[in-house]
Amino acid sequence: MTDTKETGGEDQPSRISINVVVQNRYTFDTKVVTGRQIKERANIPTGFSLFRRVQGGNEPIADDESLELHYGDHFFSRPLSNVA
Numbered sequence: 001m002t003d004t005k006e007t008g009g010e011d012q013p014s015r016i017s018i019n020v021v022v023q024n025r026y027t028f029d030t031k032v033v034t035g036r037q038i039k040e041r042a043n044i045p046t047g048f049s050l051f052r053r054v055q056g057g058n059e060p061i062a063d064d065e066s067l068e069l070h071y072g073d074h075f076f077s078r079p080l081s082n083v084a
Helices: 035-041
Strands: 004-007 015-022 024-028 032-034 048-054 057-061 066-068 074-079
Touching: 024 035, 032 035, 035 048
Parallel strands: 015 074
Antiparallel strands: 004 015, 015 024, 032 066, 048 057, 048 074
């Protein structure tokens, strides 16, 4: 699940804060991140794959793939050897 909060006024640049759940809750200051950024923030080991839970299944997220975070996103990881 993600929560989005925007701050800033006329004189201040807008700042977006997004919480992402990957076994725990993590905050990002931008809506577009890479799979690698999520894995680094969540301390996911290099030998693990990242997935986003989507309706009807799980979407694999490559390390170099850019994705837009949305309210309600859930991510999980698992060892590469367990990926079919």
